[in-house]
Structures are given as C-alpha cells and as structure tokens.
Amino acid sequence: MDHLKRKFQEKALAQFKATRAMLKEHGGEKVGEVSISQIFGGARGVKTMVWDTSQLDATEGIRFRGYSIPQLKELLPKAPGGKEPLPEGLFHLMLIGEIPTQEEVSFITAEWKRRADVPATTFKVLDSLPKTTHPMIQFIIAVNSMSDGSVFSTRYAEGMRKSDYWDATYEDTMNLIARLPIVAAYIFRRSFFDGDHIAADPSLDWAANFAHMLGVSDDDGFKSLMRLYLTIHADHEGGNASAHTAHLVGSTLSDAYLSLAGGLNSLAGPLHGLANQEVIKWIFEMVETIGSDEPTAAQIADYVQKTLDEGKVIPGYGHAVLRQPDPRFTAQRLFAEEYIPEGKMVNVVWKGFEVIPDILKGLGKVKNPWPNVDAHSGAILVHYGMDQFSFYTVLFGVSRATGILAQMCWSRAMGFPLERPKSVTTEWVHDFLSKKG
Ligand code: CMX
Numbered sequence: 001m002d003h004l005k006r007k008f009q010e011k012a013l014a015q016f017k018a019t020r021a022m023l024k025e026h027g028g029e030k031v032g033e034v035s036i037s038q039i040f041g042g043a044r045g046v047k048t049m050v051w052d053t054s055q056l057d058a059t060e061g062i063r064f065r066g067y068s069i070p071q072l073k074e075l076l077p078k079a080p081g082g083k084e085p086l087p088e089g090l091f092h093l094m095l096i097g098e099i100p101t102q103e104e105v106s107f108i109t110a111e112w113k114r115r116a117d118v119p120a121t122t123f124k125v126l127d128s129l130p131k132t133t134h135p136m137i138q139f140i141i142a143v144n145s146m147s148d149g150s151v152f153s154t155r156y157a158e159g160m161r162k163s164d165y166w167d168a169t170y171e172d173t174m175n176l177i178a179r180l181p182i183v184a185a186y187i188f189r190r191s192f193f194d195g196d197h198i199a200a201d202p203s204l205d206w207a208a209n210f211a212h213m214l215g216v217s218d219d220d221g222f223k224s225l226m227r228l229y230l231t232i233h234a235d236h237e238g239g240n241a242s243a244h245t246a247h248l249v250g251s252t253l254s255d256a257y258l259s260l261a262g263g264l265n266s267l268a269g270p271l272h273g274l275a276n277q278e279v280i281k282w283i284f285e286m287v288e289t290i291g292s293d294e295p296t297a298a299q300i301a302d303y304v305q306k307t308l309d310e311g312k313v314i315p316g317y318g319h320a321v322l323r324q325p326d327p328r329f330t331a332q333r334l335f336a337e338e339y340i341p342e343g344k345m346v347n348v349v350w351k352g353f354e355v356i357p358d359i360l361k362g363l364g365k366v367k368n369p370w371p372n373v374d375a376h377s378g379a380i381l382v383h384y385g386m387d388q389f390s391f392y393t394v395l396f397g398v399s400r401a402t403g404i405l406a407q408m409c410w411s412r413a414m415g416f417p418l419e420r421p422k423s424v425t426t427e428w429v430h431d432f433l434s435k436k437g
Pocket of ligand 1: 270271272273275312313314315316317318319320321360365366367368372373374
C-alpha cells in the first residue's frame, strides 16, 4: 500500500470510530429547523450532509481544511520557480487534512503520471461524436465511458467487503484524476484543432502538462494560470450542485466515474459552472454592441440594464451562499494584475466590478450583488489565446473532480448511507399550515 493511501486509511479509521461514538451519544440533538421558504427555495442553508474537504463561509468565502485561498497560495508547494500552488498539494490537503511537503506532492504528480492511461474505448466513443458536440457533453460521456474499468464496480461484483469500499474508491479516484487532463485536452484538440493532438510532457506537473496538451500558449504564464485555476475551482463545500449531485449518485454505491459524471451534469448548467462560458459570451456581446473594447463604466451600466430589462441574469454575479466578493474572483484578479495588467478583457471585468454590484443592489432582491468565480476566468483565458468559450466549463470540471473525489474517499470510509431526504407535496404544506391554525 502506498504511503498516501496508508495515511488516508489511518486518518479515516480514526474518524470513523470517533464519529460512530459521537453519533451514539449525540445523534438525537437538533442543529436547526427547516422553514417553508427553505422547502420551496432549494433547501438554502439546510444542513443535510457532511463534507470534510472544505467549508464555505458567507462572508469569508471558501476554506479548504481550514485554509483560505491566500493561505494556500503561501503554504502549498509550488513548481520550481513557480508562484502558484500545485493542485496536487490541495488534493493532498483535502484527502489527508495536512499541508503536504514538496516530496508528498511529487509523489502525487508521479502517481497521476503513472495512472494516466485512458482506455482506447474512451477515445473511440469520443471519435464517434460530432466535433460540434458541446465539450461538456463530450466530457461527461467520456467520464461515463471509463466506468467500465472501475476498480470499485469490479471488486463490488466480486463481493467486496463494506470496509474495503474506501480502498477501491481511492484507486478509482487516483486513476480518474490522472486521466482527466488527457481526456479534456483530447476533446479540446478534436473540437477546435481538427484532431491535431499534443503528446503529454512527462517532465511537467499535472496542471502544467494539461496546459501543454491544450496547446494554446507557450507562455509560462498559461501554465501558472492552470495551476491556480485547477486549485481554486476544486471544491466549494458539499451543498453546491455539482458536489451534491456527485455525492447523491455516489451514495447509491455508483462508482467514482458515474458519480463524477453526475456532478459534471450539474456543473454544465448556466446557473452553475456553465456561467464561465456565459460571462465571456456576454462580455464579447457587450463590447460588440458598444463598439469598443474599452467601454466606460456608464456604457457597461447601460448594457447591464439592457440585459436585466430582457429578463436575464448578469452572469458571473450572485451566489447562493456567498455575501461578499468571491475570494476565487479576487485570486484571479491578483493573478491578472501581476501577469497581464494591460489585458483588454480583464480591464472590462474590473470596470464591470465598479458598477454592476450597485445596479444589482438596486433591484432589491439579489441577495449577493458581488462577482463569483466565473466573472473573471474567461477574460484571463482569452488573453492566453483560449477563446473557445464552450470549453471553459470542462476546465472547471477537471478541477472540481479533485474535491468531489477526495470527499468521495471519505464518504466511503465513513460508510455514509444512501442519501434520501424527504419531499412533501404543496397540499401537505397547506394542510400543515391549516392544522397549525
Ligand atoms: N443577475 C440578475 N438577477 C439575479 C442575479 C444576477 N446575477 N443573481 C440573483 N438574481 C435574482 C434571482 O434570479 C432571483 O430573482 P427572482 O426572485 O425573480 O427569481 C433573485 O435575484 C434572488 O436570487 P438570490 O437568492 O440572490 O440567488 P439564488 O441563490 O437563487 O441564485 C445564482 C444564485 C448564482 C443562481 C444567481 O445569483 C445567478 O443566477 N447568478 C448568475 C449565474 C451565475 O453567475 N452562476 C454561477 C455561480 C457560481 C458557480 O456555481 O459557478
């Protein structure tokens, strides 16, 4: 057993025992009540699951195992000469709960290289799809197709013990994360570069190799961007739609491939991950309508108003939990200020930030008028030559897989049961109210 897996086993076993004991003693205690608004309103704020890899605070933003993004930027190991954290390090932190050493990160990089053999059938499945198929659809189909070789499903069919579920899930997790950049780059190159694929560079870390295989820019800044991007999009506690969907699917003992594909289906919605594509489309349409790629704040305000008057949302703004600018937005802003301060599109994003929150506040119903993670990413990608907007959510998905799957190892180790919350009918609610008088 490798040392990462052994360390996970030790931690998970201890937490499993402690949790069982805690539940025996305190399982009956109440942590809140559910209101009718919450029943009708997408269960906002209702505590219904355990997700240990990260936790979201409405004002402070995301913390991964207690560490904020600025702390991670400082503490997580970097590539030689690099300034951005390596996503391998965040994965270690999420899985084990400890900031890794450089050596521990190098082990994960090497493991993901060793395990990166995508089944030939997955490429065949992709090649059978029209090149015009949306990249997210291709990505989801590819991930589903790999379920055929799942270690978990194979061992389950052979009669695996419950106590070994985590072990098989760890294997699937490591294999799947290792393969994702290859699958995603394959989709990118077949969709937009006529299948002119770029071989992996074994000298590079996971994110830099992904940047290399995408082939849009030789600039080292693009490799740095991918390291940052794949770190900050990894996890956003368990209640967000992609993580929650993956958790729900996984709770039926579907394997990691099927569960992640479920999560990616959620991510593909415009209110969630697809917003990164929608933001940049919206910015380009705005710039074209205004007739300048240096619009004034007043021109942006007019365009925002026009979008709202058409009954649409402003993509990249608002959040179901956050009530402050998203620290993931800020991290990208700091990156752009350092690497590409003169970038035209990033300047449009910053100018938008000056006027959009006040307009949204003025509507009187938007709970969070601030930019979220998706408001910024496209403008930086465009700077590095990646203007294939429909691919953006795949990048998000590659990153989100690391959080979803690290937690899935924990969910299996903890023996979490089938998820099955209660629904009620509208009639039940009316009956409930009339009985209450
Ligand atoms: N532009 C216009 N109106 C908005 C808005 C925005 N950016 N954000 C919220 N609103 C509206 C809602 O549509 C809702 O209107 P109705 O009452 O008429 O239906 C009202 O304000 C209240 O919504 P809320 O409670 O503030 O927000 P929700 O928790 O319901 O929704 C979110 C959160 C993200 C879906 C919403 O803010 C939105 O649609 N934003 C734009 C899409 C986006 O950027 N999504 C990405 C989120 C990050 C991610 O998951 O990747």
